[in-house]
Every structure is written in C-alpha cells, then in structure tokens.
Amino acid sequence: KDKYKDKEHKHKDHKKDKEREKSKHGNRYCVGASRLFINTCFWRSLFSIDTTWLITAMKSLDGKVKKEKENGFASPPYVKSEPEEDFYHSPKHEKSLKRERDDDYDSEFKPKKIKTENDKKAKKRKQDNEDIKSKKTKNKKGEVADGKKKAKKEPEEKWKWWEEERYTDGVKWRFLEHKGPVFAPPYEPLPSNVKFYYDGKHMKLSPEAEEVATFFAKMLDHEYTTKDIFRKNFFKDWRKEMTSEEKGKITDLKKCNFTEMSEYFKAQSEARKAMTKEDKLKIKEENERILQEYGFCIMDNHRERIANFRIEPPGLFRGRGDHPKMGMLKRRIRPQDIIVNCSKDSKYPEPPPGTKWKEVRHDNKVTWLVSWTENIQGSIKYIMLNPSSRIKGEKDWQKYETARRLKKCVDRIRAQYREDWKSKEMRIRQRAVALYFIDKLALRAGNEKEEGETADTVGCCSLRVEHIKLYPENDGQEYVVEFDFLGKDSIRYYNKVPVEKRVFKNLQLFMENKEPDDDLFDRLNTSILNKHLQELMDGLTAKVFRTYNASITLQQQLKELTNSEENIPAKILSYNRANRAVAILCNHQRAPPKTFEKSMQNLQTKIDAKRDQLSDAKRELKSAKADAKVRKDEKSKKAVETKKKAVQRIEEQLMKLEVQATDREENKQIALGTSKLNYLDPPGHDCTKINGAFPLRRSTTKPNVRSLLGPSTWQTKTLNFKSQFVVLTMIHVFLLDTCFFLA
DNA sequence: TCGCTCACTTAGTATTGTGGGA
DNA sequence: TCCCACAATACTAAGTGAGCGA
Numbered sequence: 095k096d097k098y099k100d101k102e103h104k105h106k107d108h109k110k111d112k113e114r115e116k117s118k119h120g121n122r123y124c125v126g127a128s129r130l131f132i133n134t135c136f137w138r139s140l141f142s143i144d145t146t147w148l149i150t151a152m153k154s155l156d157g158k159v160k161k162e163k164e165n166g167f168a169s170p171p172y173v174k175s176e177p178e179e180d181f182y183h184s185p186k187h188e189k190s191l192k193r194e195r196d197d198d199y200d201s202e203f204k205p206k207k208i209k210t211e212n213d214k215k216a217k218k219r220k221q222d223n224e225d226i227k228s229k230k231t232k233n234k235k236g237e238v239a240d241g242k243k244k245a246k247k248e249p250e251e252k253w254k255w256w257e258e259e260r261y262t263d264g265v266k267w268r269f270l271e272h273k274g275p276v277f278a279p280p281y282e283p284l285p286s287n288v289k290f291y292y293d294g295k296h297m298k299l300s301p302e303a304e305e306v307a308t309f310f311a312k313m314l315d316h317e318y319t320t321k322d323i324f325r326k327n328f329f330k331d332w333r334k335e336m337t338s339e340e341k342g343k344i345t346d347l348k349k350c351n352f353t354e355m356s357e358y359f360k361a362q363s364e365a366r367k368a369m370t371k372e373d374k375l376k377i378k379e380e381n382e383r384i385l386q387e388y389g390f391c392i393m394d395n396h397r398e399r400i401a402n403f404r405i406e407p408p409g410l411f412r413g414r415g416d417h418p419k420m421g422m423l424k425r426r427i428r429p430q431d432i433i434v435n436c437s438k439d440s441k442y443p444e445p446p447p448g449t450k451w452k453e454v455r456h457d458n459k460v461t462w463l464v465s466w467t468e469n470i471q472g473s474i475k476y477i478m479l480n481p482s483s484r485i486k487g488e489k490d491w492q493k494y495e496t497a498r499r500l501k502k503c504v505d506r507i508r509a510q511y512r513e514d515w516k517s518k519e520m521r522i523r524q525r526a527v528a529l530y531f532i533d534k535l536a537l538r539a540g541n542e543k544e545e546g547e548t549a550d551t552v553g554c555c556s557l558r559v560e561h562i563k564l565y566p567e568n569d570g571q572e573y574v575v576e577f578d579f580l581g582k583d584s585i586r587y588y589n590k591v592p593v594e595k596r597v598f599k600n601l602q603l604f605m606e607n608k609e610p611d612d613d614l615f616d617r618l619n620t621s622i623l624n625k626h627l628q629e630l631m632d633g634l635t636a637k638v639f640r641t642y643n644a645s646i647t648l649q650q651q652l653k654e655l656t657n658s659e660e661n662i663p664a665k666i667l668s669y670n671r672a673n674r675a676v677a678i679l680c681n682h683q684r685a686p687p688k689t690f691e692k693s694m695q696n697l698q699t700k701i702d703a704k705r706d707q708l709s710d711a712k713r714e715l716k717s718a719k720a721d722a723k724v725r726k727d728e729k730s731k732k733a734v735e736t737k738k739k740a741v742q743r744i745e746e747q748l749m750k751l752e753v754q755a756t757d758r759e760e761n762k763q764i765a766l767g768t769s770k771l772n773y774l775d776p777p778g779h780d781c782t783k784i785n786g787a788f789p790l791r792r793s794t795t796k797p798n799v800r801s802l803l804g805p806s807t808w809q810t811k812t813l814n815f816k817s818q819f820v821v822l823t824m825i826h827v828f829l830l831d832t833c834f835f836l837a
Numbered sequence: 838t839c840g841c842t843c844a845c846t847t848a849g850t851a852t853t854g855t856g857g858g859a
Numbered sequence: 860t861c862c863c864a865c866a867a868t869a870c871t872a873a874g875t876g877a878g879c880g881a
Contacts, residue, residue: 401869402869402870402871404869404870406870406871411872412850412871412872413872413873414848414849414850414872414873417872460843460844460845461844461845462844462845465843465844471872471873473842473843473872473873474842474843474844475871476844476845478844478845486846489845489846490846493846538847538874538875539874539875539876540875541874541875541876543874548872548873549873551873551874553874553875581874582847582848582849582872582873582874583847583848583849583872583873583874584873585848585849620875620876621838621839621876624875624876624877635875635876636875636876637846637847637874637875637876640847682848682849683849684849684850685849685850687864687865689863689864693863693864696863696864765848765849767848767849767866767867768847768848768849771847771848772846772847772848773847
C-alpha cells in the first residue's frame with residue numbers, strides 16, 4: 095500500500111491535469127476490484143460459491159488495471175492475478191498445510207539453510223537476509239534516505255509465504271531479530287502558569303502526583319470522569335502517588351479543580367492542529383524514522399512489520415461497560431518490566447542507557463517479540479507482528495481451513511445435537527441446547543469469569559436464567575425465546591427467536607427451581623463443550639462455529655442478493671449488504687459517532703435547501719409552460735424543456751440526499767469492520783479495502799432487521815432486490831421502516 | 838478435575854489521513 | 860483553500876482455548 099501511495103504522489107507531481115485525476119480514480123476502483131476478485135476466488139474454493147458474475151466482472155476490471163499500469167500507475171505488486179480455480183494455493187488436504195520439513199531445529203537459532211526447502215528458495219531466503227542486513231548497515235551509516243529511495247524505485251517482490259512449507263511441532267520461527275520496544279516519552283511537568291486548585295486554593299503538586307492528575311484532566315470531558323467507580327478508583331490510586339503532605343490536604347476529589355490543566359491540554363491539541371505544514375512534515379518524518387527503526391523485525395530472513403512496537407503509555411484504565419477497575423492507574427512500563435524474545439544469535443535489542451531488561455528469552459515456540467505484565471488485571475501484554483506477516487497469515491489460513499472442514503460435517507453434528515435434546519442425561523441435553531444456540535445464533539462460547547474483576551458479561555455457556563425469557567406464543571409465533579444480556583465488551587445482545595419445541599421444553603426444564611442469577615446451563619462449561627466438539631471433529635471448538643456461520647452467511651447472502659444482470663455498483667452494494675447480514679448475525683455494534691447528530695443536522699439542512707430549490711424550479715416550470723402556451727414559439731418551448739430537466743435533476747439530487755440520510759441513520763450503530771477483518775476476509779484482509787474503494791454502505795442494525803434477515807445462516811431469509819441502484823435503495827429503506835413499524 | 842497461566846484472536850474506540858464538495 | 864465526512868490505522872480491552880501442575 096505504501097508503494098501504491100508513493101506512486102500516487104509521483105503521479106500527482108508529474109501529471110496534475112484532470113484527465114490523470116480521472117485515471118487515478120479509475121485505478122483505485124480497479125485495485126479494489128482486483129482484490130475483490132482474489133477474495134471471490136477464495137470464497138469459491140472455500141464453499142463452492144457461485145460467483146461467476148463477480149469473477150467475470152473483476153476479470154474485466156483486472157484488464158483495466160493492466161492498462162493503467164502502462165501509465166506508470168500500477169496497482170500494488172501484491173495484487174496477484176492468479177488463475178481463478180486454485181488461486182489460493184489451497185492444499186487439497188489439511189495435512190499438506192503442514193510442512194514436512196525436517197525438524198532439525200538447532201539450538202543456535204541460526205538462519206541456516208533449511209533442508210526441505212528447494213535450493214532456489216533457500217538461496218532466495220539467504221539473499222533476502224543478506225540484502226536486509228546490508229540495508230541495515232547502510233542505515234547505520236546514515237544513508238536511510240538513499241535506501242528508501244532505492245526501495246521505492248525498485249518495488250520488491252511480495253513474499254509469497256503461502257507457497258512455502260510451514261513449520262511443525264509448534265516452532266514459530268528460526269531466526270528473530272528486532273530493536274525492542276519504543277517507550278512512552280517521559281513526563282514533562284506543566285508550565286508554572288497552569289495551576290491546580292484544591293478547595294479554591296492554588297496547590298503545587300509533586301511531579302508524581304501532577305502526572306496522575308494530568309491523566310484525569312485529559313479525560314475531564316469524557317463520560318468516564320462522571321462515573322462513581324471511575325472517580326473512586328482514580329482517587330484511591332492518585333493518593334498513592336501523593337506525598338504525605340499532599341495526602342493530608344487532598345481528601346476529597348470533588349474539591350479538586352483540574353480545569354486549567356484541561357484547558358492547557360486542549361490548547362496544546364489546537365496548537366498541534368494549527369501547526370505549519372513544515373512542522374507537521376517534520377513530525378511525520380520523525381515518526382517514519384522511528385517506524386523504520388523499531389517497526390520492523392527480521393524473522394526467518396524476511397523483514398516483517400511489527401503491529402504495536404510502542405509500549406502502552408501510562409494513564410487511567412478505561413474498562414468497558416461497568417468495569418469495577420475503571421479509573422485505576424495504569425503505571426508506566428520501564429525496561430526492567432520488559433521481557434524480550436529473540437534469537438540467541440541475533441543482535442539483542444539494547445535497553446535505554448543505564449537500564450536493564452527484565453529478561454532476554456529465546457523461545458521460538460511463541461510469536462511475541464516483547465511482553466510485560468500490566469498492573470490492572472495482572473495480564474500479560476505482547477508486542478507481536480502485523481496481520482500482514484507470515485506468522486499471522488498462516489494462523490488465519492488455518493482458521494478458515496478448520497471452518498471448511500466443519501462445513502463437511504456440520505450436518506452430522508447438527509443431527510447429533512438434535513438427537514441429544516432427547517437424552518436422559520441433563521448434562522447432554524444442556525450441551526446440545528447450548529451448541530444449538532452457538533450454531534444458530536453465533537453466540538460466543540462464554541468462559542467463566544472471576545466475579546468482581548471484570549464487567550458482568552456472559553456468553554452462551556455462562557448465560558444465567560435472568561438472561562432469557564420464554565414465550566410459548568409471541569407475535570403469532572410459537573416457542574419464542576427472548577435473549578437479553580451483555581456480551582463481549584458489554585455490548586447488549588437482544589434477540590427474540592422462535593426455537594424448536596424440544597429446545598423450548600428443555601429450557602423450561604433447565605430453568606425449573608432456579609433463581610434469576612443461577613446458571614442456565616449449570617452442568618456445562620466451555621471446557622466440557624469444547625472437549626465434546628473435539629470428539630466430533632479434530633480441532634473443532636465453539637469459536638469455529640462463529641467463523642463458519644459468519645462465512646457461510648456471506649456466501650448465501652452474496653448468492654441471493656446478487657443478479658448477474660446488474661451493474662458493478664449494484665453488485666458491490668449487494669456485497670456490502672451481505673456483509674451487513676454477517677455483522678448483524680455476529681452482533682457487531684458500535685457507539686454512534688460523536689459527530690453523528692451534527693452531521694445529520696447538516697444533511698437535513700441540505701435536504702431542506704434542496705426542497706426549496708425544487709419548489710422554486712417547479713414554479714419556474716409552471717410559469718414557463720404558461721408562457722409557452724401564450725407565445726407558442728420555439729424559444730419558449732425550449733425554455734420549458736430546460737426547466738423540466740432542471741426539475742428532474744433537482745428531484746434526483748433530493749432523492750439522493752434523502753437516501754443518504756436514511757443510510758446514515760441506519761448505519762448509526764452497526765460496525766462492519768470486525769466481521770470483514772476476522773470472519774470474512776481470508777489472508778490479506780482485502781475486503782475492507784474494497785469498501786474503501788466503493789463507499790456504498792447501506793446498513794441494517796435495528797432489532798427488527800435481525801428478524802428480517804434471519805439470525806441463522808441456515809435459516810436466513812433474504813430480500814431479493816432486482817431493480818436498479820436507486821430503486822433498490824428506496825425499496826430497502828421502505829421495507830426496513832415498515833418492518834420496524836410493524837415490530 | 839480444577840484452577841491457573843499464557844498465548845493468542847476478536848473487539849470497539851480514538852486518532853489520523855484523505856478526498857471531494859462548497 | 861477550507862471544511863467535513865469517512866476510511867484507514869493505531870490502540871488496547873476483552874474474549875477464547877491450550878496446556879500444565881496439584
């Protein structure tokens with residue numbers, strides 16, 4: 095992508111005319127389309143999906159890409175144009191995914207020749223490594239810019255790790271070298287004119303106490319600081335940082351005045367925004383330098399991007415939902431807290447002068463480069479590689495392979511759990527009903543959680559009696575179960591679903607003689623469930639159902655919503671709709687954007703203005719018609735035609751704006767990103783880019799929509815729109831509103 | 838079997854970058 | 860040229876599940 099951007103800049107430098115701008119947009123379109131093509135092929139291979147239409151369309155667009163390349167404006171080199179059928183080099187059997195490489199793992203971790211690799215590949219690896227090392231040496235000599243320029247001029251070939259064999263026996267790498275983490279900048283005391291007041295009087299704080307106070311001041315406008323738990327936890331931890339004198343004086347948070355601090359940070363933020371272009375550029379260059387130095391590692395002869403090379407800065411913990419620990423002080427991480435993981439024979443990262451690492455480890459059975467233990471929950475945090483890396487890509491691939499295997503035996507598993515609903519044993523019935531929910535509703539497994547340590551959220555196995563309601567009859571449907579609970583990230587899951595009679599009866603049984611806060615599935619946990627799933631299929635866990643159902647929902651929706659006769663935008667629209675169905679299935683929600691109300695208001699103003707314009711245009715048309723009737727000449731006839739066209743144009747513009755408003759309103763609470771990234775998009779995460787190229791987003795997030803599209807993949811009902819783009823949208827909006835009204 | 842740790846994936850929010858319309 | 864909206868990216872919290880030892 096960087097290379098692509100680079101070309102884009104060059105392009106702008108040399109050809110600024112409109113013609114070229116047009117070609118740029120065309121190319122963006124093609125790049126997105128090309129990626130869509132790749133993913134489409136993957137889907138075809140994954141679930142035998144019928145996407146011939148898409149492939150044909152993308153093929154034509156790929157041709158366009160090639161033409162654009164001649165203009166010196168090519169798509170990124172990693173966009174492959176592979177044969178459709180087996181583009182993904184997907185092995186025929188799962189076994190072949192695993193490399194049969196000799197496991198002669200040497201304790202020295204030297205990047206030496208790997209036996210099972212063919213000589214060509216091995217040579218290439220060796221060459222790569224030498225290249226990287228020589229580049230590094232150059233960098234040290236201060237020739238960074240040259241190196242970069244060279245890299246830009248000669249686009250490197252994308253490493254096709256998926257064509258290589260994989261490690262076995264849990265070995266993740268043989269050689270790993272990196273520069274360690276980037277620490278948060280040290281605290282800079284506030285200028286003397288920025289004061290803190292306690293009980294109306296100015297008070298100079300010690301640097302330690304002042305730093306923690308600034309964390310609170312920075313969040314003053316946030317809802318968090320109004321929450322009792324947040325304030326209580328913050329105050330408790332803040333007092334720990336105070337001197338005994340400060341502790342004696344500051345006893346009530348309500349009497350603390352952080353306003354000047356808060357104003358100071360706001361002013362700083364404004365100043366940053368108002369910086370000159372030159373200053374902004376300087377900062378950008380410095381960030382780029384840090385990225386080049388710390389943002390990459392060498393893993394098995396390849397330079398790989400690190401995802402999060404910066405250590406989390408100190409601050410106040412922002413737990414989600416009603417988190418009992420929100421507001422607690424997240425302390426500053428120092429080098430002595432850091433465990434570094436790298437090869438024995440690599441150049442170890444240097445700790446900052448005068449400090450030491452906690453430990454330097456050489457564990458090649460894990461993927462992390464750096465780890466530390468955070469102080470809020472005592473959990474371990476990691477620095478790992480970017481999703482584009484080989485190590486993450488392979489894992490992602492494996493995930494879809496497992497989902498593909500599930501497809502082959504899902505019918506048998508479903509038949510089995512249906513049979514188990516009748517079991518004499520309560521534990522088996524509970525297991526079967528839970529699995530039914532996981533499969534039908536894509537619920538998460540629901541591990542047990544330590545009470546009081548985190549927000550009270552649940553998944554399937556940890557559902558409590560209070561989380562469901564049973565209706566023998568509801569809205570004309572039989573055996574309805576109403577779910578209402580907080581899931582991951584305290585996102586509310588609300589759904590009313592008709593279930594099979596046996597499930598309903600079983601649920602009644604499970605709830606008998608129980609209190610609302612008792613476990614619904616008291617004889618089940620995730621460990622028991624996963625053990626059972628493991629017996630049904632190797633590698634099967636509750637999580638796989640979510641991947642599988644999300645994936646197959648996309649497939650079904652694509653199939654049902656698309657029409658080979660339609661134009662590309664309409665097809666892309668269908669693609670986005672299919673994605674929305676998945677987001678709804680997986681309950682991916684978001685908080686409405688902060689600027690939502692304002693942007694809706696702006697849009698409404700535009701609509702109002704357009705309406706006024708329309709009535710003016712209609713009035714003018716009427717008078718032109720009257721004029722033409724009297725004059726009966728060509729000129730006045732022409733005038734009528736012109737006015738007619740103007741009315742038509744304004745009407746179209748108005749409709750577009752109205753559709754946009756509805757669209758935005760519906761998109762208020764839905765989050766499409768997660769499903770595209772983690773469930774729908776095989777290695778490469780390219781689908782998200784398509785959305786970028788085609789910002790055609792229709793959304794459906796209201797509870798009624800869930801029932802419209804259907805919560806289950808294998809029971810999903812879909813809307814079959816066949817008209818053109820605008821009409822499609824209008825019908826869609828109308829139907830949704832009607833359903834919402836009826837609901 | 839259970840409790841626990843560790844390693845990883847999945848998730849929503851915040852921030853930054855970018856393109857298009859006024 | 861500026862501003863707005865939205866996409867992309869960064870950040871980090873919150874899940875899942877394997878594996879280990881008592």
